[in-house]
Amino acid sequence: MSDRRATPATDRVALASWRGRIERPDYTEGEAARVAVPLAELLAQPDGARDRQLNFGADVTVIERRDGWAFVQAGRDGYCGWVFECDLSVEMPAITHRVSAPATHIYPVPDMKQRETGWLSMNARISVVETQGRFARLATGGWVPVQGIGDAFAADPVDLAEALIGTPYLWGGNSRAGIDCSGLVQAALHGCGIACPGDADMQEAAFQQVERIERGDLLFWPGHVAMACGDGRMIHATAWKMRVIHEDIESGIARIDAAGDGPFRGARRAGGVTLDL
Structure with a gap:
């Protein structure tokens, strides 16, 4: 069964590039558009639960428009979902x-x-x-x-993550106004031009496991991700404190395990695909 978060198809329409992979009544080449509000909610279904958020200027492919909603696939990470149609613009000046x-x-x-x-x-x-x-x-x-x-990407994802210390925890959040664990990791990596999926399980599947933890490596638990700071600490957006915090890695692993949210699943190193500005 395909992952709906990464499947550019509604019950009616799919991207033409998926013809033969998924059966739908109709197919489309899609329409290029861009997020024109500070934050667009990316929902599992029209007026449904939040999956993620898209920041201003995010490019998307519109697959279907329906009753004031648009089903889109985000250009940077391929995440699919519904946004308010009025949050999009087809005016797309060059990003500088x-x-x-x-x-x-x-x-x-x-x-x-x-x-x-x-x-x-x-x-x-x-x-x-x-x-x-x-x-x-x-x-x-x-x-x-x-x-x-x-006009260029940053060099160190840990620096970017640490700039968001104190940001309130928000499930599915992707901004300074509120962010979750995978949103923080994605923001830090995207800010350095490193491609990164949207959710923790996707991130864990996307990157190579490593034995020795270094600065910038990602640390995984079931449904949770943090970033190693290189000094024995990690930074993460955690519902435990409801904000972005530093925490000692060793004691954090023990705490999460004791809370029944473990076990620790190891470290992975981001890299590979790079982004355009």
């Missing part, structure tokens, strides 16, 4: 930068004393059309501080 800070505000004019009009989270993909002093104007409207954006 990503949000490199944990989050940044959008202003109506290049002045930090003006009331903000919105916000963007780490790894939001943006198109800058001009800079004026310490602000950059976006093709989609508004200005963001240049200190919080970059």
Whole structure:
């Protein structure tokens, strides 16, 4: 049975590239679109439970539109689900930068004393059309501080994960406003240009197991993932504290096992496929 999270098909329509792999009444080449709101909820079904979230600027392929909803496949990790149709735009200016800070505000004019009009989270993909002093104007409207954006990927995923220390835990969350364990790992890796699936079980299946734990390696339990910091600690988004925290690896393994959420399944090293900005 195919994994619905990675299957670009509804009960009615499938991507044409899946013809012969999955039977549906109709097939489509899909339509390119982009997330045009700070965060789009990616749901298991229309008005259903949250699976994940998509940040501003995320490219998607629309497979079906239905009653104000759009079934999409995310370009970066292949995750499939339903989003509000109004959260998407078919206007797709060239991406020039990503949000490199944990989050940044959008202003109506290049002045930090003006009331903000919105916000963007780490790894939001943006198109800058001009800079004026310490602000950059976006093709989609508004200005963001240049200190919080970059035109290249970061070098160290642990640094990015640690920038999100204190972010509240949110099941299926993918932003500074709320994040879960796999969302934190994906944000850290995507910020360094490293491809990474959306959920912990997918991440565990995607990467090579290692015996010796090094900085940046991923640590797995059933349904949970953390990132090794290289100093005997790990960083993870945990419902235990309901936020992103550091924790000693050895004592963390013992705690999780004692809570009945183990056993520890070992470490894996991310790498392989790289992303475009």
